[in-house]
Amino acid sequence: MSNAIVSIRQLSKRFGPFQALKEINLQVEQGDIYGFLGQNGAGKSTTMRCMLSLIRPDAGEIELFGQSLTTNREAILSRVGCLIEKPDFYKYLSAFKNLELFSRISGKPSSRAEIMDMLEFVGLAGREKDLVGGFSHGMRQRLGIAQTLLHDPDLIVLDEPTTGLDPQGIIDMRNLILRLKTEKNKTIILSSHNLHEVELICNRMVIIHKGESLVEGRVDALLQEEDQIIRIQSTVAGQAQAIQVLAAQFPGLSYQILGLDSLEIVLAKDLIPSLNAALVQSGIPVFAMEAKRKLEDYFINLVSA
Numbered sequence: 215m216s217n218a219i220v221s222i223r224q225l226s227k228r229f230g231p232f233q234a235l236k237e238i239n240l241q242v243e244q245g246d247i248y249g250f251l252g253q254n255g256a257g258k259s260t261t262m263r264c265m266l267s268l269i270r271p272d273a274g275e276i277e278l279f280g281q282s283l284t285t286n287r288e289a290i291l292s293r294v295g296c297l298i299e300k301p302d303f304y305k306y307l308s309a310f311k312n313l314e315l316f317s318r319i320s321g322k323p324s325s326r327a328e329i330m331d332m333l334e335f336v337g338l339a340g341r342e343k344d345l346v347g348g349f350s351h352g353m354r355q356r357l358g359i360a361q362t363l364l365h366d367p368d369l370i371v372l373d374e375p376t377t378g379l380d381p382q383g384i385i386d387m388r389n390l391i392l393r394l395k396t397e398k399n400k401t402i403i404l405s406s407h408n409l410h411e412v413e414l415i416c417n418r419m420v421i422i423h424k425g426e427s428l429v430e431g432r433v434d435a436l437l438q439e440e441d442q443i444i445r446i447q448s449t450v451a452g453q454a455q456a457i458q459v460l461a462a463q464f465p466g467l468s469y470q471i472l473g474l475d476s477l478e479i480v481l482a483k484d485l486i487p488s489l490n491a492a493l494v495q496s497g498i499p500v501f502a503m504e505a506k507r508k509l510e511d512y513f514i515n516l517v518s519a
């Protein structure tokens with residue numbers, strides 16, 4: 215038995231003639247902070263919407279907590295909290311009153327102390343009496359997280375939680391997401407179009423591109439592949455010399471000529487120092503040497519294609 219909290223197999227969805235999802239596969243394990251990474255329009259929100267039963271897929275299977283979403287919808291969704299659009303609050307009510315109202319509507323009213331705890335958890339202690347109309351976007355997002363916690367869900371789904379936030383707001387939201395896992399023991403799924411962001415907070419991820427799941431796995435394993443792409447910037451003469459050094463000392467390494475003065479070389483991480491030394495010993499002027507990971511390059515190419 216796996217520890218799968220979410221298991222999606224061969225999920226497909228069309229909007230009219232447009233194929234938004236094509237046989238998406240992914241698996242979220244207990245305790246994951248799992249990233250859906252993809253550019254705008256890739257299909258991240260559509261996958262989330264199918265998973266939350268907000269839209270009906272055309273084909274495929276979705277299981278949450280080991281149960282089919284088709285046959286156990288109510289029971290499953292009672293264990294999920296989500297923030298998939300900008301949270302909608304009553305502007306003329308206070309933060310506390312908003313949460314109190316939502317908790318009553320949910321049918322599982324929280325006590326005053328529980329609501330105050332949630333406000334404290336999301337960094338809004340002391341602001342509970344303030345009208346939400348006066349809150350910044352970051353404060354509303356954090357109140358949105360408090361709202362998702364009202365019914366104590368096991369899984370929290372967040373669609374682009376840092377979009378539109380200022381730099382401090384982004385840091386606050388990242389920390390809050392990490393604390394949801396470490397302090398509240400939640401499994402979290404979030405979507406993002408930013409690889410760096412996913413790398414900072416997620417332990418596992420899937421890359422969704424044009425409705426397909428292209429790569430799935432542990433973020434560290436995917437990003438720490440042994441092979442790196444090294445871009446070397448030299449001079450026109452230096453480029454020619456570097457090609458000779460490669461042929462003589464690193465036969466078999468593949469490289470690509472970039473413009474008149476640069477090269478891109480694919481090599482194992484532990485060979486980088488000896489390549490560096492060989493270039494210096496041959497008197498080649500190196501103005502810049504930049505390492506990129508293959509996945510990063512792959513994702514950037516996808517996004518710019």
Ligand SMILES: Nc1ncnc2c1ncn2[C@@H]1O[C@H](COP(=O)(O)OP(=O)(O)OP(=O)(O)O)[C@@H](O)[C@H]1O
Pocket residue numbers: 229232234252253254255256257258259260261374407
């Ligand atoms: N209700 C709909 N009707 C028609 N097309 C839709 C609908 N919902 C989504 N789409 C299309 O499906 C594709 C995937 O959209 P989706 O919102 O899932 O992308 P996304 O990866 O979440 O991107 P974003 O970051 O822009 O939200 C897009 O081309 C979008 O225009």
